[in-house]
Amino acid sequence: MCTIAHTGTIMRIASASDIAAIIRGRRQDLGLTQGEVAQRAGVSRRWLVNFEASGSTHAELGTILRVIDALDLAVDAHPQSGASLAVASAKAPADDPGTVDLDALLDGLRGG
Amino acid sequence: MCTIAHTGTIMRIASASDIAAIIRGRRQDLGLTQGEVAQRAGVSRRWLVNFEASGSTHAELGTILRVIDALDLAVDAHPQSGASLAVASAKAPADDPGTVDLDALLDGLRGG
């Protein structure tokens, strides 16, 4: 299968700012204006301007989902540590040292 | 390659309900209680109970992100339709033949 690999650009979402950057980058790649995307997504241009700029963590899920959809983006979730994800290998895991401990912690809680 | 397929647990996020299901499933896979996860994520158990049950689209991004993180989940975004709307023609206006009819494409996708 590996259909996912064909898309090419895969971006890790770890914070609101990440989503903001992804949205803005994607919009620009598509050559769309903020007004265009806002209308497509059914959100106010004001919101898009704000979110692209600051990526507020208080933004509502539904609003973001609509924009994601309007930009023809797909979002996937998967276990972070236990798996060696080749797709995300573009970025070195060294960026997230803390996640390793968390995994061990969770595992310990589970098995005892 | 398709190393990603080995995880077996890649879930597409297309709606708030999807996230709710992912969170609940992941939590149970980890053998954690709602209280455990809530405390880890720094959210109220009340919120987790509600969100797992209904997956409200009004949930705030930051809250969800904290839970996602507490559950050791990774989230990735990538272009959905495989359209090669490419960075190559990004600079060119809509007049450029190199650009895909994203407008029509998106409209079709959204409008149904």
Place this chain on the structure above:
DNA sequence: TGTTGATGTAATCGATCGATCACAACAATG
């Protein structure tokens, strides 16, 4: 210079969030 287009900004307003505390339902266990 004047026009067009994209982007960023302000003030306000109804609606909803998420936190908190206590309790009820339910299962499992002794």
Place this chain on the structure above:
DNA sequence: CATTGTTGTGATCGATCGATTACATCAACA
């Protein structure tokens, strides 16, 4: 039956959301 643990619920409260409308800035262009 009594206890323990997990989950779901109610009511309330401060804080924030997102929409709206109009204007300012900046760049491109004839």
